[in-house]
Amino acid sequence: MIETKKSSIESPPERTVLVGISMGKEGQNKVTEYLDELEFLVETAGGIVETRFIQNLDFPNPKTYVGSGKLEEIAQYVKAAEIDMVVFDDELSASQIRNLEKVIEVKVLDRTNLILDIFARRARTAHAKVQVELAQYQYLLPRLTGMWTHLERQRGGIGLRGPGETEIETDRRIIRDKIALLKKKLEHIDKQKATQRKNRGQMIRVALVGYTNVGKSTIMNLLAKSDIFAENKLFATLDTTVRKVVIDNLPFLLSDTVGFIRKLPHGLVESFKSTLDEVRESDFLIHVVDISHPEFEDQIRTVNHTLTEIDAGDKPVIMVFNKIDAYRWVEKEEDDLTPSTVENISLYELKNTWMANENQPCIFISAKTKSNFNEFKSLLYEKIKKVHAIRYPYNNFLY
Numbered sequence: 001m002i003e004t005k006k007s008s009i010e011s012p013p014e015r016t017v018l019v020g021i022s023m024g025k026e027g028q029n030k031v032t033e034y035l036d037e038l039e040f041l042v043e044t045a046g047g048i049v050e051t052r053f054i055q056n057l058d059f060p061n062p063k064t065y066v067g068s069g070k071l072e073e074i075a076q077y078v079k080a081a082e083i084d085m086v087v088f089d090d091e092l093s094a095s096q097i098r099n100l101e102k103v104i105e106v107k108v109l110d111r112t113n114l115i116l117d118i119f120a121r122r123a124r125t126a127h128a129k130v131q132v133e134l135a136q137y138q139y140l141l142p143r144l145t146g147m148w149t150h151l152e153r154q155r156g157g158i159g160l161r162g163p164g165e166t167e168i169e170t171d172r173r174i175i176r177d178k179i180a181l182l183k184k185k186l187e188h189i190d191k192q193k194a195t196q197r198k199n200r201g202q203m204i205r206v207a208l209v210g211y212t213n214v215g216k217s218t219i220m221n222l223l224a225k226s227d228i229f230a231e232n233k234l235f236a237t238l239d240t241t242v243r244k245v246v247i248d249n250l251p252f253l254l255s256d257t258v259g260f261i262r263k264l265p266h267g268l269v270e271s272f273k274s275t276l277d278e279v280r281e282s283d284f285l286i287h288v289v290d291i292s293h294p295e296f297e298d299q300i301r302t303v304n305h306t307l308t309e310i311d312a313g314d315k316p317v318i319m320v321f322n323k324i325d326a327y328r329w330v331e332k333e334e335d336d337l338t339p340s341t342v343e344n345i346s347l348y349e350l351k352n353t354w355m356a357n358e359n360q361p362c363i364f365i366s367a368k369t370k371s372n373f374n375e376f377k378s379l380l381y382e383k384i385k386k387v388h389a390i391r392y393p394y395n396n397f398l399y
């Protein structure tokens with residue numbers, strides 16, 4: 001085997017500091033959740049979080065994101081604790097990166113950069129690789145002048161890894177050419193994919209969608225008896241997988257797609273549009289939710305928002321609340337008069353609230369313990385039967 005540049009997997013995890021700002025009344029709780037997620041992203045990318053800095057601000061400082069006092073505090077910590085990189089919870093502008101890096105003197109990353117890096121390492125097929133690389137270069141180009149790429153100690157590592165463990169190019173002229181080339185490649189692949197989809201004919205098509213790490217691939221594996229990679233990391237799935245599933249005697253095509261996340265970089269949504277064709281062209285969606293996640297309602301909003309962004313906002317949806325085995329809640333004391341929060345709601349109450357909406361069928365399951373899974377299959381069957389009856393009105397001998 002050819003010896004290539006040592007991959008980052010073998011190097012020690014990059015020591016990381018997170019920075020977020022807390023805005024408004026609910027700010028403190030929100031920023032904690034957001035930074036929890038950011039920490040999960042850093043770990044998925046192979047870093048380790050040493051500490052967090054949070055500042056209360058009405059809006060981010062246009063020059064340095066946080067105020068100058070806080071920035072100084074961060075810089076001192078970075079030096080003392082030998083930190084490798086500082087990750088900010090929002091997308092930073094070129095000048096913000098430049099200004100921050102002057103003071104902090106180590107690699108400065110934002111949420112977008114981090115997500116792109118994870119996508120780059122997860123991409124397996126040629127299609128996904130081209131899409132991610134394109135999004136990476138489009139992100140990089142306007143930010144090159146300010147980037148930490150020139151820092152001697154900081155060349156490479158998280159933030160600059162391209163698909164296939166090689167470092168991505170940081171020369172402006174070469175990047176421009178690459179972008180043009182990648183766009184052409186993508187066009188070509190898109191044409192092939194469109195032909196493939198046409199050849200599938202009139203089969204009923206269903207797509208699993210949802211926030212990342214909610215259990216989409218696990219459900220796919222149960223339904224299709226397949227063996228798709230599922231793990232407790234963000235963005236385990238990047239490429240859409242399509243499988244034929246038969247429930248009783250009704251066949252349909254089920255696709256498992258990339259998970260969504262808060263502030264999914266727009267460039268990534270753009271370049272993944274063709275992967276998401278599968279979603280856009282399906283007959284209906286199975287929106288999987290991780291009910292055990294404290295922010296699941298926010299996650300539902302994010303998913304709906306992203307669906308609208310890819311022109312799939314008006315598809316019929318079955319809501320599947322997964323991971324009921326991990327759902328925890330705290331019963332309120334009778335004399336506790338503070339308003340109920342998400343933590344005080346029982347699964348029973350939650351079910352009643354969601355099931356009251358007749359326009360949107362929903363079901364509560366656990367893909368892990370298979371609890372209620374047969375009921376989920378029946379619900380799916382009924383839904384497919386309806387689509388089937390409309391599409392093949394003379395073919396009713398199947399049920």
Ligand SMILES: Nc1nc2c(ncn2[C@@H]2O[C@H](COP(=O)(O)OP(=O)(O)OP(=O)(O)O)[C@@H](O)[C@H]2O)c(=O)[nH]1
Pocket residue numbers: 210211212213214215216217218219229230231232233234235236237238257258259260322323324325326365366367368369
């Ligand atoms: N407790 C519990 N864990 C589950 C359940 N279903 C899935 N998981 C776990 O949740 C994690 C994520 O599952 P995946 O199936 O990879 O999730 P995904 O939605 O495909 O994630 P991405 O592809 O990363 O977007 C894995 O560790 C699963 O084992 C469930 O019902 N209960």
Ligand SMILES: [Mg+2]
Pocket residue numbers: 216217218229230236237257
């Ligand atoms: Mg998956």
